Amino acid sequence: MKITTIIIFFFFVLPFTFAELRVGFYSSTCPSAETIVRDVVQKRFNQDKSIAAALLRMHFHDCFVKGCDASLLIDPTSTRTSEKIAGPNQTVREFELIDEAKILIEQACPSTVSCADILALATRDAVALAGGIRYSVPTGRRDGLLSDPSLVNLPSPSLSVPGALQFFTAKGLTLADMVTLLGAHTVGFAHCSVFQNRLSNVGGGVDPTMDPVLAATLVQICGLDRAVLSDPRVFLDQNSSFLFDNGFYNEVMMRRGILHIDQQLALDKMSRNMVESFAANGTSFQEKFAKAIVKMGTIGALVGDEGEIRRSCRAFNNPL
Structure with a gap:
């Protein structure tokens, strides 16, 4: 992936x-x-x-x-x-x-x-x-x-909201955490191979949940042949690609989500209200993202005498 x-x-x-x-x-x-x-x-x-x-x-x-x-x-x-x-x-x-x-x-x-x-x-x-x-x-x-x-x-980017949520809840994160943390896609990009199936699915057409104008643009960039050797990349937020803002949520509200899971956030009744809220209030997204990523940063943290302080980040201090 x-x-x-x-x-x-x-x-x-x-x-x-x-x-x-x-x-x-x-x-x-x-x-x-x-x-x-x-x-x-x-x-x-x-x-x-x-x-x-x-x-x-x-x-x-x-x-x-x-x-x-x-x-x-x-x-x-x-x-x-x-x-x-x-x-x-x-x-x-x-x-x-x-x-x-x-x-x-x-x-x-x-x-x-x-x-x-x-x-x-x-x-x-x-x-x-x-x-x-x-x-x-x-x-x-x-x-x-x-x-x-x-x-x-x-978790795969082709998952549904309930499917992705299983990964999150298994580790103690909530639906709200998941929707918030996926907002990091506002500065991300993906290679065409990751979402190619949305441009040429089994039925031979473009995913109907994708904005037709965006789909046409992506077909021009990626083509329809999954076997093509080149694998271009595209921004997940087409509007403010390098800016960490709430633009991602506005994009998926307009059916301009690149990844399946991103678009599903705006379509699934479990998550749609949160997407709408973040799309309308960038400050709320920023504040909740900060809390969610700090929470994520405590996952399985080793403290006290556990683990080690590496001399080099690329190698254990005493490799076997």
């Missing part, structure tokens, strides 16, 4: 775990940590505004598997696989940004700041630079000791 800001992930954490994550966790042990991350993200954002989508996707994909433990960042080796080789993760990008922040932080405060926290902070900073609300990130996560591609199980 090639997709950039995509199906969003899940929350299950015991109360004591959440309590051990707190805003300003490194205020005494590494007071420059958040500034270092912010400066690295700012520099990269100046070069490529699509990093907001990339970091959101990376954060979501990491948190979904075993929790927000930076297990996605581990490189495979000749003797061990990692989550990076799983199909949905092969197009995840901006690992180098996390590396750069980690190197600088290690120089300032060795073995203190986790890669999991760097990823959460970098995502927050990228969202703010793209026009989103700047929310506070509780930190204190530790890095995981396992990265297993067989555990990668991301």
Whole structure:
């Protein structure tokens, strides 16, 4: 599955775990940590505004598997696989940004700041630079000791709302969380292969739930042949593609959702009212998104003496 800001992930954490994550966790042990991350993200954002989508996707994909433990960042080796080789993760990008922040932080405060926290902070900073609300990130996560591609199980963008919701509720997230977090698609893009079936379905026609003008545009970009070697990408929010706003919800209200699950949010009675509300009130979306992504960021968080603080985000400290 090639997709950039995509199906969003899940929350299950015991109360004591959440309590051990707190805003300003490194205020005494590494007071420059958040500034270092912010400066690295700012520099990269100046070069490529699509990093907001990339970091959101990376954060979501990491948190979904075993929790927000930076297990996605581990490189495979000749003797061990990692989550990076799983199909949905092969197009995840901006690992180098996390590396750069980690190197600088290690120089300032060795073995203190986790890669999991760097990823959460970098995502927050990228969202703010793209026009989103700047929310506070509780930190204190530790890095995981396992990265297993067989555990990668991301919900497909072709799911229905009830189908996608099963993934969310299984981890403790609500329908409202799901609808809100899918709003991250406002800065995302998808490759044609991900939604090609909506342009040339089994019956031979375009998905009738898609705006005909958008469908014609997508056919021009993607073609109708699923076997075509090139696989162009298109923005999921065709109107304000790099701006983190509520434009995504307005688009799906006009039947301009690119992905099946995105369009279904505006059509299914379970979610339609929330989509209408966010389309009408961008401030409400921003505020609720901040709460939802902070909640997501506590999934399976390792704290205290659990896990480790990696010296390099790409490798365990003591690989077997």
